[in-house]
Structures are given as C-alpha cells and as structure tokens.
Amino acid sequence: MSLDDEELSAKIRRHATRHTAPDALRAGIRTQIALAEAGRAARPPRRWFDFGALSFAHFGWRTASVGFALGLATALFVVPLVQRWNMQQSLDSELVADHVRALRTGPLFEVASSDRHTVKPWFQGRIDYAPPVFDFTVEGFPLKGGRIEHVHGNAVATLAYARDLHMIDLYIWPGDTKIEPVRGVNRGFNIVHWADGSMQYWAVSDVEAAELQRFAQLWKAQAAKL
Numbered sequence: 001m002s003l004d005d006e007e008l009s010a011k012i013r014r015h016a017t018r019h020t021a022p023d024a025l026r027a028g029i030r031t032q033i034a035l036a037e038a039g040r041a042a043r044p045p046r047r048w049f050d051f052g053a054l055s056f057a058h059f060g061w062r063t064a065s066v067g068f069a070l071g072l073a074t075a076l077f078v079v080p081l082v083q084r085w086n087m088q089q090s091l092d093s094e095l096v097a098d099h100v101r102a103l104r105t106g107p108l109f110e111v112a113s114s115d116r117h118t119v120k121p122w123f124q125g126r127i128d129y130a131p132p133v134f135d136f137t138v139e140g141f142p143l144k145g146g147r148i149e150h151v152h153g154n155a156v157a158t159l160a161y162a163r164d165l166h167m168i169d170l171y172i173w174p175g176d177t178k179i180e181p182v183r184g185v186n187r188g189f190n191i192v193h194w195a196d197g198s199m200q201y202w203a204v205s206d207v208e209a210a211e212l213q214r215f216a217q218l219w220k221a222q223a224a225k226l
Helices: 005-015 023-042 052-105 116-122 209-223
Strands: 143-151 154-163 166-174 178-186 189-196 199-205
Touching (some): 052 143, 052 166, 052 178, 052 189, 116 143, 143 166, 154 209, 189 209
Antiparallel strands (some): 154 166, 166 199
C-alpha cells in the first residue's frame, strides 16, 4: 500500500526519533547553509519559463520530494553523527574520571621509571599490543611511569608524565586512522586526541591547554621518527 506525501509526513512526525543536535553541529550546519546561499547568489540567474498550472504542480511536487529527501538524509547522516558525538563525550568523561581517580587514590603508575626501556617492556603480557614510550625530560615533560587502565572494558596502556606540579595521563590503544590533534575540555580538564595510523592517543591533564598541545606535538614528532 502506498502513502501520499501528507500521510508519510504525518507518520514521520508522529513516530520518528528526535535527537537534539549539539551546538557545534548546529554551527557547522549553519555554516554550510550560508556557504551554499553565497554560492547561489554568486551564480547568474537562470531563465525560467511559465508553463501555467502544470508547471506549478510539477515544481510543488518537486519541492515536497526534495524536502522529504533532505529529511531522510538528516535522519541517515545527522543522527549517527550526533550519536558519535555523544559517544565521544562519554569517552572524554571516562578518561577524565580515570585521571581524577589516579590523582586521588592512585596508583599514578604501576611501574615507576623515567627509562623508556624499563617502562615499555613492563606492558608485555599485560596488554595485547606494544605501545610506544618516550621520555621528554629535556623538553620539560619527564616520564614518571606507566600503568594499565580499563577504558570501555578494554585494558589500555597509560603513561604518566609531569609538567611542573601537574600530571599528564596519556592513554594509548591501537587504531588504523590518522587524526590531527583535536583539543577538548571536560569538567575543567584539557584533553588532546590524535592518531597516527597505528595508535590512538588521548592526553588528559589540568595543565594549560597550550602546554598540553605542545606535549602532543612533541609526541607526534618523536613517533614520526620510528
């Protein structure tokens, strides 16, 4: 049984799941709409012909179809995007909670050493991958040690670094994507996330955002030499 546009629209309004888009997503959509409008304004006007009532009905049908298509595209694209955004926020919160717990009750590290050749082998047999380990004492970020955390139920290598009186936790696990450093804030803690095609990295600290960004750049530069 087929439905006309009005019946279909009514069913969508009654039964479709609604999700509130985050502010950043709304801003991105508004930007894309503005760019599209600017592009249309820059193009010369098209010549249209008047075909009377038939033309009006034709374009009215096309308008409804385009509206439905845009709604369907929103459901297929925007909703999963919002869900990924919520998952991202959940991960940020979990990592910050792990960082705070380690600061409050410990341990900050289960193997205490600034020697990467001591810390890196310690992970053998405790996780099923070999995380890279670097020491940046000369640059002002001395390695303090490492520990195992559980993120989303998975054992994750965690390296502890110091910056003056601040602590930086670097969570590392395998990933095959490449992502340039992305900064975030959760409950006042700064977060920088990046990926190099082999591993994903999440740095969490109450150190200033610029300092955490510098730490991430030092790490990226060193890892690129491997």
